[in-house]
Amino acid sequence: MATYLITGIAGFIGSNIARALLARGESVRGVDNFVTGKRANLEDLPGIDFVEGTIEDPAVCACVCKGIDYIFHEAALASVPRSVADPVSTNANNVTGTLNLLVAARDAGVKRIVYAGSSSAYGDQPTLPKQEDMVPDPISPYAVSKLTGEQYLRSFSRVYGMETVTLRYFNVFGPHQDPSSQYSGVLAKFSLGMLEGRTPVIFGDGSQSRDFTFIENVVEANLAAMHAPADKVSGKVFNVATEQRITLNDAVNILRELTGYTGPVEYAPPRTGDIAHSLADISRARAAFGYAPKVDFHEGIRRTLNWYRGLTAAVR
Numbered sequence: 001m002a003t004y005l006i007t008g009i010a011g012f013i014g015s016n017i018a019r020a021l022l023a024r025g026e027s028v029r030g031v032d033n034f035v036t037g038k039r040a041n042l043e044d045l046p047g048i049d050f051v052e053g054t055i056e057d058p059a060v061c062a063c064v065c066k067g068i069d070y071i072f073h074e075a076a077l078a079s080v081p082r083s084v085a086d087p088v089s090t091n092a093n094n095v096t097g098t099l100n101l102l103v104a105a106r107d108a109g110v111k112r113i114v115y116a117g118s119s120s121a122y123g124d125q126p127t128l129p130k131q132e133d134m135v136p137d138p139i140s141p142y143a144v145s146k147l148t149g150e151q152y153l154r155s156f157s158r159v160y161g162m163e164t165v166t167l168r169y170f171n172v173f174g175p176h177q178d179p180s181s182q183y184s185g186v187l188a189k190f191s192l193g194m195l196e197g198r199t200p201v202i203f204g205d206g207s208q209s210r211d212f213t214f215i216e217n218v219v220e221a222n223l224a225a226m227h228a229p230a231d232k233v234s235g236k237v238f239n240v241a242t243e244q245r246i247t248l249n250d251a252v253n254i255l256r257e258l259t260g261y262t263g264p265v266e267y268a269p270p271r272t273g274d275i276a277h278s279l280a281d282i283s284r285a286r287a288a289f290g291y292a293p294k295v296d297f298h299e300g301i302r303r304t305l306n307w308y309r310g311l312t313a314a315v316r
């Protein structure tokens, strides 16, 4: 039987990948330093082999890669504003951490690494939809760090013959996303906030758009990319999104309907490093590993709100 390592397993996406693997009866190890991850995300992951530590430490990487067949690399400081405030720690976690992991994976003979890339690699180029062969144009230190990680993966494919795959996620949302930090994803903050009657704050005029992607689609893409034929995916980059463009104003209006929130919306100045529009072309992932998003924005938001409702009910 294969053994999987998930870095960032206590985070939003890592813990959801772990749930899917456990449901398939797979054997899972995880590493996390809880910089943004939550112990609560590990509570429904019975039987995982969990190591608390940072991938900034090469010894931790060597230890967690031992005996591993496949790696889903999700660990990172996953925030644009956080990287603007502190680019050095973003680089240490996202770039040095990724390089350490690649070296350890190479030395341990890991069969394949699937990496959490980011649509931020495209920057603010006006061309839509974004295709993988466009020249990257990262703006924020976060985007630079995620793109550098991709390039290290490609390098390790070319130089050491490792099987590596990058999935560029477009604004992922869904259950287990942390709504509580100033750096949290916008839909997580708005979903819980509007359920609790708090005013959503939009940075900019709300006309900025995103290809919001429900977590289940992202998990399926990861599992499919991990086991697709190497000649179709190795050393390559794929968009993972839904090809649906939603503005922040649209998102708030949909959330109003679903939560019953009737209060105001606050508009604040745009944030440095944010981009105006984002929309993916997912045909490359479709052709290479049959990726087809099954859950659209509306259904995803409905499921997400149900999860946050459970969370608030549990706290009361």
Ligand SMILES: NC(=O)c1ccc[n+]([C@@H]2O[C@H](COP(=O)([O-])OP(=O)(O)OC[C@H]3O[C@@H](n4cnc5c(N)ncnc54)[C@H](O)[C@@H]3O)[C@@H](O)[C@H]2O)c1
Pocket (backbone or CB within 6 Å): 007, 008, 009, 010, 011, 012, 013, 014, 031, 032, 033, 034, 035, 036, 037, 038, 053, 054, 055, 056, 073, 074, 075, 076, 077, 078, 079, 093, 097, 116, 117, 118, 119, 146, 168, 169, 170, 171, 172, 173, 178, 185
């Ligand atoms: N959520 C999105 O919309 C989105 C979009 C594009 C890319 N991504 C990428 O997907 C990945 C997962 O993001 P997420 O939304 O689940 O974020 P998250 O913050 O919920 O999860 C990241 C996890 O990594 C852990 N971590 C960070 N640095 C670490 C280190 N040095 N050592 C060990 N663990 C460490 C954190 O504690 C956390 O549990 C990240 O690589 C992120 O850049 C996310």
